Amino acid sequence: MTMQTAPAGIDVSQWDERALLLLGVLMVENQHGYQINDFIENRICRVIAMKKPTAYALLERLEKNQAVSVQVQQEGSRPPRKVFAITSLGRDLFHQLLRINLEQSTLPGFAGDIGLMFLNYLSPEEAILGLKERRSRLEASLESMDQVPPHGPILRIDLAVEHRRAMTQAELTWLHDTIARLESI
Amino acid sequence: MTMQTAPAGIDVSQWDERALLLLGVLMVENQHGYQINDFIENRICRVIAMKKPTAYALLERLEKNQAVSVQVQQEGSRPPRKVFAITSLGRDLFHQLLRINLEQSTLPGFAGDIGLMFLNYLSPEEAILGLKERRSRLEASLESMDQVPPHGPILRIDLAVEHRRAMTQAELTWLHDTIARLESI
DNA sequence: TGTTGACTAGTCATTATTGACTAATCATGG
DNA sequence: CCATGATTAGTCAATAATGACTAGTCAACA
Known part of the structure; x- marks a missing residue:
């Protein structure tokens, strides 16, 4: 029977890690x-795949929810730009999404499992x-990970890259064992 | 200057592992x-996520490409069913997609990397x-993998499940190391 | 100064995906 | 025999995602 309403903010459940990413860069x-x-x-095409129109659509949705603000700027005679800024509602959302993302444990689906x-x-x-x-291909991609571009001090892109390297190495180990097992039959 | 055309068949490039899955069950x-x-x-919701309408849409597209045939059947007074069958073109496509899928090495994007x-x-x-x-959550999901439902002799669902188990274990190891590293600072 | 290629900024028509829905049959218990 | 819930079979309107496109600026060189 309480009349208290939740402290408003934005409904976290309708956003995913792509929103977290956009808010994060802002x-x-x-x-x-x-x-x-x-x-x-x-910079992070190895970590997540998102196309330009998808990003614009998400930013528009974030604006509708007052998580980001947009301002059209004209610099010289260049075409006008939309400059996106995060709002305080957006900062709230960012922190909530960040906590949720850190805690979540769901591994993605591996397309290669279907063939197996x-x-x-x-x-x-x-x-x-x-x-x-x-x-072979996996070994090649593992080697190509060694030339990690440098990064600033704020974002821990290094952590994400290390994680991918670890998972790739694990995949390689599993493949090795599995091939050996199949060959021994 | 050759006048030879490729042996027709179906353009492999427009299909992914979901088509492989559908052709495979057929x-x-x-x-x-x-x-x-x-x-x-x-049976395989742990391996791939695909909703019903997506499956129907894909089957329809496969039919348009003559990879599967559809026949409406009426059993007793039950509602009519569409019975799907793979065609010889479809068997061709299946084998090509299977080889491609086995050879491919691309790991999926890990949503959890964004938070990192x-x-x-x-x-x-x-x-x-x-x-x-x-x-903690990952440990729980690893334990829940132990009750693998049994499976028939044709499909190697066991391989896919073992693979996921191995990747989950690797993720756990990485998490353990990373937490230790963060704590030591 | 005209041309070429790279950079900047975004839009839109098409396709893909899915939550929610309809609707019939069947099994069970009261 | 009637109600309830599970099973069977699929559809559709709405949302999401993206390939392809437009269009202007800038720098450098012939």
Whole structure:
């Protein structure tokens, strides 16, 4: 029977890690569309895949919810830019989403698992050859991770990259064992 | 200057592992919608997430490409069912997609990596608490994997499940190390 | 000064995905 | 025999995601 309403804010449940990412880059500093997109496509494309129109759509939705504000700026005779800034409601949302994201444990679906399920539809030789190819490619991608671009002091991109490296190494180990197991039959 | 055309078939590039999955279950035997959906939602929901309308839409697209055939069947007075069957074009596509899937090495994006990037926006204590919570939940989900339902002799669901178990274990190890590293500062 | 290629900034039509819904049948217990 | 809940089978309106596109600026060189 309490008449108290929750302290408003924004409903956390309708946002995911993409919103967290956008709010996060705006925590660092105000950004216009091109900067945000450049960051997503060039700096962290290995961590998350999000296309430009998706980012704009999300930013628009965040604006509707007053988590970010937009201001159109004209610099010289350049085309006008939308400069996005995080609001205090947005900072709240950011912190809540960050906590939730840190605590969550769900691993993503591995597309490669589907093929494993149907391994018996190939001859043992073909199956082993396929997995060996997967292993080679994985080794190559692991090596390419070594040239990590440097990063500023605020974002822990290094942690995300290390994590991916660890998971890739684990995948490689599993593949190695599995190939050996299949070969021993 | 050759006039030879490729042996037709179906353009492999426009299909992904969800098509492979659907073709795969139809390789086992003809299925009607409910069976397919039951398999996806109850047997392998841990491996891939695909909703019913998505499956129907994909099956429709596969039919348009002559990879599957559909026949409406009426059993007694039950509502009519669409019975899906794989065609020989579809079997071709299945084998190509299976080889490609086995060889591919791309790991998915980990949603949890986004939070890691912004770890510095929490106090060290909060960050460590969040990661410990993540670890607890992961341990719980690892234990729940132990009751794997049994499976038939054709599909290697066991391989996919073992793979997930291995990756979860690796994630746990990484989390453990990372928490220790953060605590030691 | 005209051309080329890279940078900047965003939009839009199309396709993909799914939550919510309809509707019939069947099994069970009272 | 009637109500209830589970099963069966699918559809549809609404939302989400993206490939392809437009369009202006800037720098450098011939």
